[in-house]
Amino acid sequence: MLKVNFAQKNKSSCKVLCLGAHCDDIEIGCGGTILKLIENYPDIEFYWVVFSADQQRAQEVSESTDVFLRHAKEKNIAIKNFRDGFFPYIGLEIKEYFEQLKQEFSPDLIFTHYRNDLHQDHRLISDLTWNTFRDHLILEYEIPKYDGDLGFPNFFVHLNETTCRRKIEYILGSFKTQAENQWFSEQTFLAILRLRGIESNAPDGYAEAFYCRKMVL
Numbered sequence: 001m002l003k004v005n006f007a008q009k010n011k012s013s014c015k016v017l018c019l020g021a022h023c024d025d026i027e028i029g030c031g032g033t034i035l036k037l038i039e040n041y042p043d044i045e046f047y048w049v050v051f052s053a054d055q056q057r058a059q060e061v062s063e064s065t066d067v068f069l070r071h072a073k074e075k076n077i078a079i080k081n082f083r084d085g086f087f088p089y090i091g092l093e094i095k096e097y098f099e100q101l102k103q104e105f106s107p108d109l110i111f112t113h114y115r116n117d118l119h120q121d122h123r124l125i126s127d128l129t130w131n132t133f134r135d136h137l138i139l140e141y142e143i144p145k146y147d148g149d150l151g152f153p154n155f156f157v158h159l160n161e162t163t164c165r166r167k168i169e170y171i172l173g174s175f176k177t178q179a180e181n182q183w184f185s186e187q188t189f190l191a192i193l194r195l196r197g198i199e200s201n202a203p204d205g206y207a208e209a210f211y212c213r214k215m216v217l
Contacts, residue, residue: 013043017107019129020050021087021121023057024175027064028189029141030111031167032208033157038071045074047105051094051125052084056177064174076105087121094124098132107136114140114211118147130213139210144192145183153209156200164193164206 016037020026026034026048038044046069050061058079069075082094112129113122126140142150159167168189178184196202196209 012041013045014041014109015045015105015107016047017101017105017110017133018046018048019110019112019125021052021113021119021125022084023050023053023061024064024171024178025113025122025143026050026111026141027068027167027171027174028143029113030139030208030210031068031171032159032163032193032206033111034068035163035166036157036159038069043073046072047076047078047101047107049078049080049101051080051082051087051097052121053079053081057175060175060177064170067170067174085121087124091124091128095128095131098128102132107133110136110138111210112138112140114142114149114151115213116149116151117143118149119143119145137212137215139212141208141210142192144188150192151211153196153199153211155210155212156196156202156207157210158197158200158202158204159193159206159208160204161206164190 014037018026048065053061061079065075065077080097082090087094110129110133113126115123115126117123117126122143129138139155142153144150168186171189172186193206193208197206200207
């Protein structure tokens with residue numbers, strides 16, 4: 001199995017672009033990997049974009065990024081207010097923002113939504129990521145939900161249990177408006193981490209999974 005090594009300390013700088021349609025998408029999809037990257041890249045820089053948020057949920061994003069990115073060297077948080085659920089119908093406006101983003105930040109690594117996610121907003125963000133950034137390493141994360149659209153990922157980041165517990169603690173502590181949703185629970189988040197850990201033979205039993213369409217080694 002080919003590996004991209006996120007496990008050893010690396011003194012080089014790393015610029016990471018995180019894209020999420022909604023307020024908790026990034027944290028759910030790749031929060032553990034983000035914590036691991038920060039631990040191993042002291043000079044890491046993040047550009048974190050949430051495309052849809054009202055005032056209350058924007059505050060939750062601020063609380064979440066405060067804890068997830070606490071030890072990052074640099075961070076830039078952008079919270080937009082594109083209409084939730086209507087992204088395909090306002091694609092021109094979102095595309096224009098992507099073009100602006102491309103001029104502002106040139107990342108080494110991009111996290112975005114899975115191409116075959118059944119949520120229409122998620123799919124559009126994934127499509128525009130690939131349409132806009134053509135010479136970058138892009139990893140598509142997954143979001144467990146009612147639609148049942150989990151697929152067969154081909155890229156895994158092994159995590160220890162401590163990192164997984166931190167990820168879940170930060171999510172549950174930050175996004176309190178989601179607590180009433182039956183899927184928004186420690187059991188859900190831990191289950192998908194454990195499942196992907198089994199699939200990738202993770203030493204500590206846990207992993208986050210991604211879809212990688214293109215990679216150059």
